[in-house]
Amino acid sequence: KAGVTQTPRYLIKTRGQQVTLSCSPISGHRSVSWYQQTPGQGLQFLFEYFSETQRNKGNFPGRFSGRQFSNSRSEMNVSTLELGDSALYLCASSQYRAYEQYFGPGTRLTVT
């Protein structure tokens, strides 16, 4: 069974631009969560989607948004990029809410 896939793997954007990251969960998994990882803050929860609905949101500004499609694939969007948004963005999927989570390889976003 294929693991969690994330595209693209690397992105370089300019401050003020917007970006969309994609996550395809493991087949049969219905819950998708997003995390931001930086050297200073570590791993921080962004949001969780289940059945196309956002169920939980972390403490991030409204520039960070996401959605989930009927096939459980998820996208997250960051608008008006800031230098501090440079990070590794990780997606995780689980079969159901609060089950064991499996992470993808991440998207490395660099904002210049």
Next chain:
Amino acid sequence: KQEVTQIPAALSVPEGENLVLNCSFTDSAIYNLQWFRQDPGKGLTSLLLIQSSQREQTSGRLNASLDKSSGRSTLYIAASQPGDSATYLCAFQTQGGSEKLVFGKGTKLTVNP
């Protein structure tokens, strides 16, 4: 505030040594606790999941224990190998069905040949 503390932040050991990584958490109402491994620049690999009703889980050379009353978990690695070198993270989910994982900063392990 929900927090996870992992001690030590870094650990260097010779190959073959048995070692213990520590994790402490502030929320006793945890739903489960998960240990992950992260190689440089890569995603997280799930190692072990312990439900709140369990005391320990084992997988190969790895054994994780959970003590909810004291807010502690340990990851025991037997007969360490250079391939075990990575950052090890623990994270918990709170009760109530939230999918949110609260992570520690991790322990960076180096196993020297």
